[in-house]
Amino acid sequence: MKSLNGTSKREFAIRILNVLTTNAEAAKPAGVDTSVKAARLKxxxxxVFAAKDAQLAIQAQSLAATKRARxxxxxxxxxxxxAVDLFAGCLGKKDALVHRLKRIRDEVSRGSPEDAAAAPDTNEQKTA
Incomplete structure (x- = not known):
């Protein structure tokens, strides 16, 4: 028997519930009362559906939060x-501070160890 995914398991449970409720009278002569099992299964x-709805709501909130963060x-x-452009415009492109500011972008894009130590921990996770 192959492994079932969540959708298939839900479908199975719903179908079994349907059989239990529609065949309750047929099972009575054999001494089987399906009402307790059907109530528990229901x-x-x-x-399951409440949890799935909650999961979808949380997933939507997560996507919205990710969008806001980006x-x-x-x-x-x-x-x-x-700010770098402002300094360059005010001080001139050849100013030492402007060179330092522009160098920061290059260092960060290369991932220099100096910047990694100075950067605050943002708990940022890469997403695919």
């Missing part, structure tokens, strides 16, 4: 770049 199926990151990067 409660579990309801719990937008905030882009805004911060753009603001930092604008």
């Amino acid at each position: 409660a579990l199926i309801d719990a 937008e905030a990151l882009e805004d911060a990067y753009a603001e930092a770049s604008a």
Whole structure:
């Protein structure tokens, strides 16, 4: 027997519940009362769907939070770049401070150890 995925397991449980409830009278002559088993199975199926709904809501919240985080990151990067441009415009492109500011971007893009030690821990995780 092959392994079932979540959707198939839910479908199986729903179908068995349907059989239990529609055939309750047929099982009575054999001394089988399906009502307790059907009630328990119904409660579990309801719990499955409630948990799945909660999971989907959390997933949507996570995606929205990721989008907000990326937008905030882009805004911060753009603001930092604008600051470099401001210094370059005010002090001139040949100024030592401007060279230092521009060098920071190169160092960060290369992942220099100096910047890694100075950067705050953002708990950023790479996503594929």
